[in-house]
Amino acid sequence: MADKSDKQVMSSGKVVAKLSLLTVGMFGFGFLLVPIYSVICELTGLNGKTGGRYQYQQAQVAVDESREVTVQFLASNNAGMAWEFRPMQHQVTLHPGELTEVKFYARNPTAQRMIAQAVPSVAPARSVDYLHKTECFCFTQQALDAGEAVEMPLIFFIDRDLPEDVSKLTLSYTLFDVTQNFAGKSQALSVN
Amino acid sequence: MASGHDDHHHGPAKGIKRWLFATNHKDIGTMYLVFSLAMFLLGGTFALVIRAELFQPGLQFVQPDFFNQMTTMHGLVMVFGAVMPAFVGLANWMVPLMIGAPDMALPRMNNWSFWILPFAFTMLASTLLTDAGAPNFGWTFYAPLSTTYATSSVTFFIFAVHMMGISSIMGAINIIATIQNLRAPGMTYMKMPLFVWTWLITAYLLLLVMPVLAGVVTMMLFDVHFGTSFFSAAGGGDPVLFQHVFWFFGHPEVYIMILPAFGVVSEIIATFSRKKLFGYDSMVYATSSIAFLSLIVWVHHMFVTGMPLAGELFFMYATMLIAVPTGVKVFNWVTTMFKGSISFETPMLFAIAFVVLFTCGGFTGLMLAIAPADFQYHDTYFVVAHFHYVLVPGAVFSLMAAAYYWLPKWTGNMYDENLGRVHFWLSFIGINILFFPQHFLGLAGMPRRIPDYALQFTDFNMMSTVGAFLFGFSQLIFVWVVIKCVKGGKKATAEVWDGSHGLEWTLPSPPPYHSFTTPPAIK
Numbered sequence: 047m048a049d050k051s052d053k054q055v056m057s058s059g060k061v062v063a064k065l066s067l068l069t070v071g072m073f074g075f076g077f078l079l080v081p082i083y084s085v086i087c088e089l090t091g092l093n094g095k096t097g098g099r100y101q102y103q104q105a106q107v108a109v110d111e112s113r114e115v116t117v118q119f120l121a122s123n124n125a126g127m128a129w130e131f132r133p134m135q136h137q138v139t140l141h142p143g144e145l146t147e148v149k150f151y152a153r154n155p156t157a158q159r160m161i162a163q164a165v166p167s168v169a170p171a172r173s174v175d176y177l178h179k180t181e182c183f184c185f186t187q188q189a190l191d192a193g194e195a196v197e198m199p200l201i202f203f204i205d206r207d208l209p210e211d212v213s214k215l216t217l218s219y220t221l222f223d224v225t226q227n228f229a230g231k232s233q234a235l236s237v238n
Numbered sequence: 239m240a241s242g243h244d245d246h247h248h249g250p251a252k253g254i255k256r257w258l259f260a261t262n263h264k265d266i267g268t269m270y271l272v273f274s275l276a277m278f279l280l281g282g283t284f285a286l287v288i289r290a291e292l293f294q295p296g297l298q299f300v301q302p303d304f305f306n307q308m309t310t311m312h313g314l315v316m317v318f319g320a321v322m323p324a325f326v327g328l329a330n331w332m333v334p335l336m337i338g339a340p341d342m343a344l345p346r347m348n349n350w351s352f353w354i355l356p357f358a359f360t361m362l363a364s365t366l367l368t369d370a371g372a373p374n375f376g377w378t379f380y381a382p383l384s385t386t387y388a389t390s391s392v393t394f395f396i397f398a399v400h401m402m403g404i405s406s407i408m409g410a411i412n413i414i415a416t417i418q419n420l421r422a423p424g425m426t427y428m429k430m431p432l433f434v435w436t437w438l439i440t441a442y443l444l445l446l447v448m449p450v451l452a453g454v455v456t457m458m459l460f461d462v463h464f465g466t467s468f469f470s471a472a473g474g475g476d477p478v479l480f481q482h483v484f485w486f487f488g489h490p491e492v493y494i495m496i497l498p499a500f501g502v503v504s505e506i507i508a509t510f511s512r513k514k515l516f517g518y519d520s521m522v523y524a525t526s527s528i529a530f531l532s533l534i535v536w537v538h539h540m541f542v543t544g545m546p547l548a549g550e551l552f553f554m555y556a557t558m559l560i561a562v563p564t565g566v567k568v569f570n571w572v573t574t575m576f577k578g579s580i581s582f583e584t585p586m587l588f589a590i591a592f593v594v595l596f597t598c599g600g601f602t603g604l605m606l607a608i609a610p611a612d613f614q615y616h617d618t619y620f621v622v623a624h625f626h627y628v629l630v631p632g633a634v635f636s637l638m639a640a641a642y643y644w645l646p647k648w649t650g651n652m653y654d655e656n657l658g659r660v661h662f663w664l665s666f667i668g669i670n671i672l673f674f675p676q677h678f679l680g681l682a683g684m685p686r687r688i689p690d691y692a693l694q695f696t697d698f699n700m701m702s703t704v705g706a707f708l709f710g711f712s713q714l715i716f717v718w719v720v721i722k723c724v725k726g727g728k729k730a731t732a733e734v735w736d737g738s739h740g741l742e743w744t745l746p747s748p749p750p751y752h753s754f755t756t757p758p759a760i761k
Contacts, residue, residue: 057419058343058344058415058419061343061411061414061415061418061419062344062411062415065410065411065414065415065445066411068445068446069407069411069445069448069449070449071449072445072446072447072448072449072450073449073450073452073453075449075450075453076449076450076451076452076453076454076483076486077453077457079450079453079479079482079483079486080457080468080479080483083476083479083482087476090546124471124472163472163473165471165472165474171544171546220471222470222471222472223472224472224473226465227465227467227472227473
């Protein structure tokens with residue numbers, strides 16, 4: 047009788063060990079969903095998330111004179127963000143493959159030094175992969191002293207493979223106040 | 239209190255120690271059930287505050303922030319405090335009796351998993367008394383409402399959810415270990431009562447998704463306190479990610495609350511139809527299919543977040559597919575009743591109401607599954623009507639049915655049948671007055687979770703509130719029936735019901751404190 051109940055306790059222990067492993071695994075899986083989500087967003091262009099810095103090589107990219115594409119720029123502040131923030135040109139018309147520079151204006155009207163992060167989004171979503179930025183103020187944080195203003199560059203081109211039916215793109219930036227997150231930190235965080 | 243029975247030296251300990259140090263599955267089951275009844279009344283009180291405010295347009299009783307706290311706390315308390323612990327309580331009481339086991343496999347862990355709960359809910363409810371107020375971001379706690387814009391009580395909420403999760407996970411491990419290891423000789427898997435089967439599958443679902451819930455609240459904790467940006471776009475995160483991780487837990491969660499209900503109803507309908515359950519095997523397979531499908535449909539809660547067409551279509555079809563195994567179940571219940579010699583005692587009344595009203599809730603679920611239609615219904619009272627139809631006349635009615643069905647077994651006394659029927663009819667009428675008009679409100683465009691509404695919604699809201707108070711106060715009859723039954727009444731036989739079958743009915747009512755110390759023989 048004692049033998050039998052001992053055996054049972056043992057096997058219960060085994061079941062518990064296995065199931066605990068499953069539990070820990072699923073806890074990990076919850077966190078794994080974070081990178082999985084990013085990868086899926088990147089693959090599908092969902093969210094309008096644009097890629098990071100694009101290495102432009104003149105030789106590879108010929109300008110397609112036969113098409114014209116209009117790119118519109120939007121700039122908005124996240125709730126509670128006090129900066130003045132706007133594109134200095136509301137739209138440009140360009141040929142695919144043509145490297146173009148536009149500037150965004152930002153001014154910190156508050157009495158404190160603040161750090162901001164701009165997050166880009168492109169519409170329509172299926173054109174996300176065809177807008178390449180070689181230089182963008184959104185690659186790093188922007189720090190402005192009280193009252194300081196700055197003109198921020200964006201250099202980009204449109205890929206020649208942009209689907210035929212897309213003739214107008216919107217690139218919008220939302221500016222977030224990240225002063226709290228970066229106070230006292232010098233290293234920059236890269237967020238596309 | 240339900241199972242006091244002197245059994246030579248092995249009776250229960252005396253006084254409070256019996257409960258604090260309980261390792262007996264019957265005692266722990268009783269504590270779970272009493273706790274969940276208390277939470278049901280607390281969550282119901284919150285709901286009545288909501289309905290009182292919505293009786294008329296404009297603000298009468300509470301301010302919007304407190305209203306939001308009420309909707310949040312009502313959801314959390316009902317889901318995690320009432321329905322889930324009630325089913326764990328039933329499992330504690332009934333699984334060992336149904337499979338011929340002497341107790342749960344892990345009695346000490348069982349004690350722990352129960353006693354975490356009162357602390358978790360005390361912590362959660364205590365936030366109501368603080369200056370910051372209780373969480374007010376809805377029971378789905380979407381970021382950034384629950385992170386960037388959260389009240390300071392969010393930390394209490396996070397730790398309370400962690401504790402509830404730990405409790406559920408330990409409960410699930412215990413149930414799986416019990417079912418795997420402690421079945422009486424001859425009790426093969428395909429001979430197990432359906433309640434045991436549904437709980438086995440539910441326990442696996444719990445293990446698959448409760449850790450993900452723990453993960454998502456941990457990410458919130460980090461975002462709120464440690465400067466990470468899981469859900470904040472400013473730091474490279476994404477609030478929509480929150481919804482994915484949350485609903486990866488949240489959708490299986492609704493099946494966690496309904497699968498054991500399927501088990502209960504399958505037992506009861508067979509008993510009172512005096513027939514064997516029709517299509518036992520198909521019931522087992524249907525339950526497993528539902529559990530599997532529940533893991534791959536979560537995005538139907540997020541149709542309006544901006545999905546590619548392919549995504550919308552996949553999740554729409556996958557969701558509609560759930561209607562197939564669910565339909566199998568409904569047809570099996572109806573076929574079990576077909577040509578049965580049916581009698582309508584209170585448990586059977588609740589079970590039949592379950593089948594009818596849960597099916598109504600299932601149909602509105604199908605409507606919501608249609609992605610283009612969902613754009614119209616999203617975040618309206620139609621959604622509220624839908625999930626209350628599956629959760630109240632669904633899960634809660636099955637719990638009532640289970641309580642009436644097994645109360646004579648637990649206490650040894652018959653409950654008051656007349657009071658039981660009064661309770662059923664008032665609940666049945668109340669629930670339909672309460673939730674049916676909400677379909678119309680939703681279709682007409684009334685948004686959920688808002689304390690005020692446009693004038694044209696007044697009539698249906700008034701009806702709904704009247705129904706809410708009728709339903710709410712009739713639950714006091716249930717409390718009275720339980721107290722009366724525990725105190726005394728006509729002695730119950732071992733079989734209790736005319737058509738009962740299964741091992742639990744071979745034991746006397748109430749069963750001895752330690753039952754099946756030698757395993758029963760299974761024919």
